[in-house]
Amino acid sequence: MPNNHKNKVFAVAPMIDWTDRHCRFFHRQISRTALLYTEMVVADAIIHGPRDGLLARDASENPVALQLGGSDPRKLAEAVRLAEPFGYDEINLNVGCPSDRVQSGTFGACLMLEPETVARSVAAMKAVARVPVTVKCRIGVDEQDPEQALPDLISQVLDSGADAIWVHARKAWLKGLSPKENREIPPLDYEIVYRMKQRWPDVFIGINGGIKTLDEAEAHLDHVDGVMLGRAAYQNASILADVDHRFSGAPAIEIDWFDIRDRMMAYAAEHIATGGRLGHVTRHMVGLFTGLPGSRRYRQILSTDANRPGAGPEVIAAAFAAVEFVEGDVAVSA
Incomplete structure (x- = not known):
């Protein structure tokens, strides 16, 4: 049966404390084509902190995306400008992380409650970026109705110039659940992500959350443009060995x-x-x-x-x- 998913995007999710530059170098030795993401880097840290240490990477990591955290459009734009010499292929805004760290800074998943702020941030980043600017979000937070919150966010960020949307197909609960529980307890709703793709057929929409195998990834690609694995790819990186063949059309080879x-x-x-x-x-x-x-x-x-x-x-x-x-x-x- 022909593979009709060639040239769709397979990505390894950004994961705090996990997807650092050493992790990305290791993953790149197994897959040449998977899109890799940095762990979230806060805009303030890039502006005021040890920039080289935060953004340095091996040239072999490409394609690699820088994920930013923040809610001040001016600071995010400055972080994009400062990161430009490091040669990232994409800048991604985190609108999905529910950790206490991001809640104290009112960004990450908190921004699901402020789509206008996200839209302004995307516009500011696009104004200085030389690479695509994307957004990674949840389907909603707390008591939000995802059927309203998700399309509202997507509509506003697309109007501001976002080049792609990645959706973790779960709600985030900002109070009462730990970050680990937020990755496991809120039920997955893949269908709503599929519906967003149907609503915006010309927009890149990717899916994330609870995907454990390449077979599952291929099934999702019948409905969306990209699939993102997190813990499954990190905890058993050998899963990446067949990514290039299954998703990019590379010849099937035996990994040495x-x-x-x-x-x-x-x-x-x-x-x-x-x-x-x-x-x-x-x-x-x-x-x-x-x-x-x-x-x-x-x-x-x-x-x-x-x-x-x-x-x-x-x-x-x-x-x-x-x-x-x-x-x-x-x-x-x-």
Whole structure:
């Protein structure tokens, strides 16, 4: 059966404390085409903080999008301007994160209650951006009726020039649920996202939330333009190995995991040489071989040995050596 989803967008979701530059470098070794996102970076931090540390990235990460947090259009525009030299392919405004951190700053999911502010912010960002400006939102918050709140937000940000909308297909509850609970408890409503695509057929609309497999991702792409996986892609990054073939039309190839091992060892060595620690890199690799024989020992090595003082890239080699690779998963055995 022909794949009619070629050239639709597969993305790895922005996740605070997870999708840092080391995570993105690792994911890029497995998929060449997945759209990667930074963790949310607050506009004030870019303007007043250690900009290079916040925005620096490896050139191999592209395509990569910078997700911004904020609610002041002028500050967001300034953050976009300051980020421009770092070469991101997209700027995304966070209108979906429900954490206490964003609530105290009145941004993230709080902005679902202020669509006019979001629209002004998008217009200000578009005025200075040289790349697409997109919005990632929820279907609503608290007692909002998603059938009114979501199309109202989409309509206003499109009028302000937004190039694409990503929708996490759950409400966020700003009081009473933790960020973790907000990712799991509010029921998913994929159908409302599909209806938004039907209402705006010429607008890129992508979907996020609770999607665990590439088969599920393909099913969503019968209805929308893009699909975004978060925890499923992070906790078992091997899921990314078939993304290029299934979503971008690349030839089906068998991943050489040992080549990836060597590239990660070289990357870790460079990071350590500049004052970093091995654990900064390997913490994102822990779930890679979930389900394979030896994966428990692999996890133990990366979770413990990699965090010992003086740990070096050889720890990565030792972890890979613990895995009993299965025919079809890796081209050669350990």
